[in-house]
Amino acid sequence: MSSKRIHFGVMLQGAGVNMNAWRHPSVPPNASINFDFYVERARKAEAAGLDFVFIADGLYIHEKSFPHFLNRFEPVAILSALAAMTSRIGLVGTMSTSYSDPYTLARQFGSIDMISGGRAAWNAVTSPLEGSGRNYSRAHPDHALRYKIADEYLEVVTKLWDSWDDDAFIRDVKSGRFMDPSKMHRLDHHGPFFDVEGPLNIARSPQGQPLIFQAGASDAGIELAAKYADCVFTNGGTLEKAQTFYRKVKDAARAHGRNPDHIKIFPGTGPVIGATEEAAQERLREYGKLLTIEDALNYLSHFFQQHDFSVYPLDEPFPDLGDLGKDGFRSTSEEISRIARERGLTLREVAVETATLRAHIGTSETFTGSAERIAGEMIRWIDEGAADGFMLGFPVLGCGLDDFVDLVLPILAERGYHDMQTQGTTLRDHFGLPYRESVYAHPADAAAEEQVPAMAGR
Amino acid sequence: MSSKRIHFGVMLQGAGVNMNAWRHPSVPPNASINFDFYVERARKAEAAGLDFVFIADGLYIHEKSFPHFLNRFEPVAILSALAAMTSRIGLVGTMSTSYSDPYTLARQFGSIDMISGGRAAWNAVTSPLEGSGRNYSRAHPDHALRYKIADEYLEVVTKLWDSWDDDAFIRDVKSGRFMDPSKMHRLDHHGPFFDVEGPLNIARSPQGQPLIFQAGASDAGIELAAKYADCVFTNGGTLEKAQTFYRKVKDAARAHGRNPDHIKIFPGTGPVIGATEEAAQERLREYGKLLTIEDALNYLSHFFQQHDFSVYPLDEPFPDLGDLGKDGFRSTSEEISRIARERGLTLREVAVETATLRAHIGTSETFTGSAERIAGEMIRWIDEGAADGFMLGFPVLGCGLDDFVDLVLPILAERGYHDMQTQGTTLRDHFGLPYRESVYAHPADAAAEEQVPAMAGR
Numbered sequence: 001m002s003s004k005r006i007h008f009g010v011m012l013q014g015a016g017v018n019m020n021a022w023r024h025p026s027v028p029p030n031a032s033i034n035f036d037f038y039v040e041r042a043r044k045a046e047a048a049g050l051d052f053v054f055i056a057d058g059l060y061i062h063e064k065s066f067p068h069f070l071n072r073f074e075p076v077a078i079l080s081a082l083a084a085m086t087s088r089i090g091l092v093g094t095m096s097t098s099y100s101d102p103y104t105l106a107r108q109f110g111s112i113d114m115i116s117g118g119r120a121a122w123n124a125v126t127s128p129l130e131g132s133g134r135n136y137s138r139a140h141p142d143h144a145l146r147y148k149i150a151d152e153y154l155e156v157v158t159k160l161w162d163s164w165d166d167d168a169f170i171r172d173v174k175s176g177r178f179m180d181p182s183k184m185h186r187l188d189h190h191g192p193f194f195d196v197e198g199p200l201n202i203a204r205s206p207q208g209q210p211l212i213f214q215a216g217a218s219d220a221g222i223e224l225a226a227k228y229a230d231c232v233f234t235n236g237g238t239l240e241k242a243q244t245f246y247r248k249v250k251d252a253a254r255a256h257g258r259n260p261d262h263i264k265i266f267p268g269t270g271p272v273i274g275a276t277e278e279a280a281q282e283r284l285r286e287y288g289k290l291l292t293i294e295d296a297l298n299y300l301s302h303f304f305q306q307h308d309f310s311v312y313p314l315d316e317p318f319p320d321l322g323d324l325g326k327d328g329f330r331s332t333s334e335e336i337s338r339i340a341r342e343r344g345l346t347l348r349e350v351a352v353e354t355a356t357l358r359a360h361i362g363t364s365e366t367f368t369g370s371a372e373r374i375a376g377e378m379i380r381w382i383d384e385g386a387a388d389g390f391m392l393g394f395p396v397l398g399c400g401l402d403d404f405v406d407l408v409l410p411i412l413a414e415r416g417y418h419d420m421q422t423q424g425t426t427l428r429d430h431f432g433l434p435y436r437e438s439v440y441a442h443p444a445d446a447a448a449e450e451q452v453p454a455m456a457g458r
Numbered sequence: 459m460s461s462k463r464i465h466f467g468v469m470l471q472g473a474g475v476n477m478n479a480w481r482h483p484s485v486p487p488n489a490s491i492n493f494d495f496y497v498e499r500a501r502k503a504e505a506a507g508l509d510f511v512f513i514a515d516g517l518y519i520h521e522k523s524f525p526h527f528l529n530r531f532e533p534v535a536i537l538s539a540l541a542a543m544t545s546r547i548g549l550v551g552t553m554s555t556s557y558s559d560p561y562t563l564a565r566q567f568g569s570i571d572m573i574s575g576g577r578a579a580w581n582a583v584t585s586p587l588e589g590s591g592r593n594y595s596r597a598h599p600d601h602a603l604r605y606k607i608a609d610e611y612l613e614v615v616t617k618l619w620d621s622w623d624d625d626a627f628i629r630d631v632k633s634g635r636f637m638d639p640s641k642m643h644r645l646d647h648h649g650p651f652f653d654v655e656g657p658l659n660i661a662r663s664p665q666g667q668p669l670i671f672q673a674g675a676s677d678a679g680i681e682l683a684a685k686y687a688d689c690v691f692t693n694g695g696t697l698e699k700a701q702t703f704y705r706k707v708k709d710a711a712r713a714h715g716r717n718p719d720h721i722k723i724f725p726g727t728g729p730v731i732g733a734t735e736e737a738a739q740e741r742l743r744e745y746g747k748l749l750t751i752e753d754a755l756n757y758l759s760h761f762f763q764q765h766d767f768s769v770y771p772l773d774e775p776f777p778d779l780g781d782l783g784k785d786g787f788r789s790t791s792e793e794i795s796r797i798a799r800e801r802g803l804t805l806r807e808v809a810v811e812t813a814t815l816r817a818h819i820g821t822s823e824t825f826t827g828s829a830e831r832i833a834g835e836m837i838r839w840i841d842e843g844a845a846d847g848f849m850l851g852f853p854v855l856g857c858g859l860d861d862f863v864d865l866v867l868p869i870l871a872e873r874g875y876h877d878m879q880t881q882g883t884t885l886r887d888h889f890g891l892p893y894r895e896s897v898y899a900h901p902a903d904a905a906a907e908e909q910v911p912a913m914a915g916r
Contacts, residue, residue, distance in 0.1 A: 169529060
């Protein structure tokens with residue numbers, strides 16, 4: 001039943017995704033900048049056969065940002081250090097297409113893929129926070145423009161990664177031939193946003209190319225994922241919603257001529273696990289106590305453009321905010337409003353639940369409970385076409401990961417949905433994805449390439 | 459005699475700085491992307507008490523680029539991985555002020571400083587290669603403009619690193635107070651080239667700030683170094699030239715109100731070492747054989763804007779090229795022309811010598827010989843005010859570093875100029891430099907800061 005194996009990623013985000021996770025006794029309070037803690041958690045996940053760790057990111061903070069955002073490692077730096085300290089687990093890191101250079105990004109992730117022996121992936125985001133522009137000497141592009149930039153950015157990066165054929169570097173000591181210049185490819189890319197001549201100054205990496213993750217759930221985000229992504233990370237919601245999203249992405253990939261099995265879909269969830277249902281509820285109450293109501297309202301405002309929720313009565317129904325979240329965390333804000341409406345929650349309930357379980361408000365309700373129930377639900381999501389795996393954003397990374405490994409994984413393994421040993425040695429191997437061939441590996445594309453200089457008038 | 463300790467850095471540049479070092483039997487031919495080789499060499503240097511390893515960089519390649527430039531690790535990625543695999547040695551990496559963002563750079567080097575426990579340094583370069591712009595969607599700034607950009611860039615980065623006071627993060631689990639907002643500082647920087655609001659999303663690092671290296675030897679480069687650099691890396695040349703440079707930099711630092719002992723000067727050299735003079739000459743011939751004359755002319759052209767040297771007769775005096783190198787590797791091209799003139803070398807001789815020993819043509823003549831003579835010369839350079847240490851760019855990193863550790867260091871140790879154990883645990887400790895205090899640590903500066911919002915009209 002290996003085709004049914006559930007793939008798992010673990011968010012390494014300081015002490016956990018609960019904004020006050022740092023107060024929990026199972027983590028060091030300085031977790032977000034504690035390298036030893038990152039190593040220990042990554043190795044724990046690796047030993048349990050989980051597929052990858054995931055580093056989220058952000059480019060703007062202010063006084064009210066959540067603790068683990070204020071003081072955190074930069075993704076390339078922490079991933080590369082983790083590459084050296086692990087041997088099998090995949091290493092996924094976020095970098096923004098709105099606030100970085102494709103040449104540098106291609107080098108950094110290419111290097112991590114080499115250092116790790118083929119375990120790197122880039123999570124391409126467009127950066128929703130408007131303040132990011134104020135740290136990067138430029139105006140923050142709006143949602144539509146960000147996705148146009150991202151599309152060209154991904155085209156450039158994937159071409160840069162094909163700068164050298166797999167066998168371009170000969171390194172024949174005797175003759176002194178280091179490389180074959182006929183196997184080097186310049187891009188001569190000239191587009192509306194980027195002009196990149198190339199070639200990249202690093203060879204193709206052990207996976208051919210690092211994998212690409214994508215997380216935007218808007219139509220523009222799905223379109224981008226369908227074209228370029230190997231993996232899609234989403235907010236999940238209910239089983240039905242996840243099934244709809246799953247079909248939509250696979251269909252979009254098919255429309256781009258891709259094999260839908262080659263794009264893996266990971267709803268995000270922050271499971272709260274107990275040996276029994278009651279133990280899980282006790283954990284949830286314990287997590288809730290990490291927060292004050294002010295913390296929770298502050299957390300909520302993050303998804304609604306820093307909206308001031310203190311003007312509303314706490315115990316009245318969640319207010320109608322129109323499209324306040326539309327230009328930032330759009331899908332998350334819509335999800336929060338929908339859940340509040342459907343379940344008739346008050347502002348206080350929405351705030352506490354969101355802040356306790358973070359954005360995974362929908363799936364987290366499903367995945368709060370006994371290990372037996374969580375394992376059963378996960379299997380259902382896989383069997384019923386809602387997911388290829390899950391992105392685990394534990395509210396508290398200490399006890400959360402421990403509970404998952406100790407309580408849930410053995411059940412999944414017994415039912416044939418998990419193996420403590422990952423498949424193969426690269427992240428593509430783990431997912432059963434093929435080696436990424438160069439565009440120049442096929443004669444048709446090679447002919448197309450030859451026309452580029454002529455078309456560009458060179 | 460510990461004040462006379464000579465500081466050493468080792469360039470980790472693939473197989474070595476000789477363009478065909480990859481052909482030498484003491485290195486793996488794929489050294490430039492061989493992580494295990496990097497780790498092994500860094501640990502060898504660390505065990506011998508050397509102060510730091512150094513990663514050079516470049517942002518543009520073409521068919522005729524040297525082998526180790528065609529296919530190399532990106533500096534942040536390789537340094538961070540090395541941080542995880544070493545425990546005492548300093549980690550210095552190059553990044554360009556013309557082709558990167560200060561917010562990202564400050565995060566990446568701040569992260570490496572944390573991961574390594576205080577061993578990171580940034581080598582700030584302005585990128586001489588004109589082609590770099592063609593990989594970064596922008597026009598390559600000329601020499602003067604690059605240094606203006608660099609000056610503001612360094613101001614922004616050093617301010618970003620002071621975004622949080624040393625004691626800003628409280629992390630009091632009981633009260634839930636994570637940080638003290640009065641100890642967070644925004645920059646609100648608005649200059650001709652950069653607008654950066656801040657604060658940075660990482661705390662001050664174990665060294666207060668990572669160290670800053672600077673390598674430009676033009677007047678603009680020296681001025682930049684005098685303002686910001688902790689260490690200056692230079693091409694060396696003769697003892698007299700190094701003494702002049704040394705005084706110039708220390709005087710310039712003094713003029714900026716700095717303690718001249720707090721800026722350390724490292725002439726670069728590619729020592730060719732033997733147990734005897736004859737053994738060293740044999741090594742030199744061995745290195746020369748790694749190259750053809752075509753390789754050597756190609757190498758030379760790199761410093762003269764890809765000038766085609768094949769039009770000149772090989773065995774006639776080195777041609778007068780005017781100011782051909784002025785907008786790129788200016789100090790190196792001037793040095794090559796000067797040496798050629800003074801020693802009456804032919805084009806062939808200049809090409810082979812440059813390519814064999816790389817750019818350190820002046821100092822490398824001095825530092826080719828028996829271990830006894832090299833140790834004596836190094837001591838002379840220190841005692842006579844020409845250097846605080848040396849940047850070792852071994853033509854071949856395998857046998858070169860081994861010879862240095864095995865043959866030269868024991869002599870220096872015996873004479874009191876070396877200790878197999880570095881001082882302290884941070885790179886600042888190794889150099890005897892004080893912890894870098896925040897600008898906000900002094901009341902006068904704190905008062906000045908309070909005026910910033912008013913001045914900015916906020």
